[in-house]
Amino acid sequence: MRHIQINDYREDPAVRELLALAADPVDEPALQGLFDHCAGLLVLVCFDEEEQVIALAAYRHSDAYALCVEYLAVLPGHRQQGLASRLMNELRASYRKAVWATTDDDAIEFYRAIGCVISDSAADPRWPGTQRYLCTLPHSQLLLEQPTEDPRYEEVDGALSRGLVKIVEPQARWGQDFADIRQVIAAALGASALAIEHTGSTSVLGLPAKPIIDVTLIVPDADDEDRYVPQLRAAGLVFWHREPGWYAHRMFKPGEATNLAPANIHIFNPGSPEYLRMLLFRDHLRTDAADRAAYAAVKREAAAALAASDGENGLVMDYNRTKEPFILALHKDLFGA
Known part of the structure; x- marks a missing residue:
């Protein structure tokens, strides 16, 4: 598991498939636009024994307490192996932050199973008419602490x-x-x-x-x-x-x-x-x-x-x-x- 520069993988079939699974781009220009967007994100991936990418999490730091996973996907042949949960837990542990994402009914049970706090969310204009959820994987230590800075009321x-x-x-x-x-x-x-x-x-x-x-x-x-x-x-x-x-x-x-x-x-x-x-x-x-x-x-x-x-x-x-x-x-x- 390590970080990659997504632009180095624009022609990689596995990474192209992972981004297509994560965001369902309608055509090649849309897929390239997705690569452009991910170039501004951090990308953590899992490799198989042949150093081929098999799972991906593209994320950003949203504030001092949390980071947002914008895209998370695992290749079909490597599912049910805990790779997505490993990526989420690695991000939480590495940065000592909560990890949040939005999703729909297709993935909500995954986020529930790994211990996320789940709220109904507003519709996403990218997927009109689809029920969305805000899913947050808490960092327990942060729940026991309070900010040390002045609240500046x-x-x-x-x-x-x-x-x-x-x-x-x-x-x-x-x-x-x-x-x-x-x-x-x-x-x-x-x-x-x-x-x-x-x-x-x-x-x-x-x-x-x-x-x-x-x-x-x-x-x-x-x-x-x-x-x-x-x-x-x-x-x-x-x-x-x-x-x-x-x-x-x-x-x-x-x-x-x-x-x-x-x-x-x-x-x-x-x-x-x-x-x-x-x-x-x-x-x-x-x-x-x-x-x-x-x-x-x-x-x-x-x-x-x-x-x-x-x-x-x-x-x-x-x-x-x-x-x-x-x-x-x-x-x-x-x-x-």
Whole structure:
């Protein structure tokens, strides 16, 4: 397994077949265009004993925490040998990053089998009418760490607000509230919405929560605000704040005119450790009744303690800080291995 310069393999039949399998170019000019595109990527390949290329991963670094595999293919005669999973795991281990890709129904079971976190994704204009998925292979150590740099919190059109932090019993409407918000975001961003997930406590049936829907939105580059901020604002969402130093985080809220439920819409890059933590934590609580009950008790105690000390002058960050030991301990149980 080693890296190659793709331009040295333009006439190699195996590499031509692998790229055709990965992207289905319609003719020779399209295949050459694919070679041109891959010339700007890193290409890791597997060889057979005769030094013939038999599997390929063309990828790029998307940010400090993740890399994107744009094309992944194995020659038909060498499948079911674990070559694709070896390529994915080699990239994760070599760079100490999460590895993400988008795919369709034909390959989704492969990504599921190797341990990827999977979200429904927006349609890809290259394959119209095809269901797409965002698949991310986490790096466990990154899930246990936090950035050491200054988050660089910046208010935009919102501000920190104080009030009574109140926990309510689960509400049947929360799922529909999320669906309504998701529809607005999807219509505004189209293919730029790589994933739109319901996260936080309102996404877990049976879990009490603050009556605020948490939404996690994945865009190709959260720092490139010109590619999504105007569209979200045009849809009536309010750009509340940004934290460029904390996983490139941005947050929006629905404006009053949208008639949407109160929500925090968190925006991250693909492969973000925080996005992965949110989904894995959510999915665990959905299936583990004991931890769900324990977390419910922690939430009620944290809200009661803050109400007793600060009343109507409470900050959500203080409520979150009280919950943090439980969350971090559960993260260690989930990701420590």
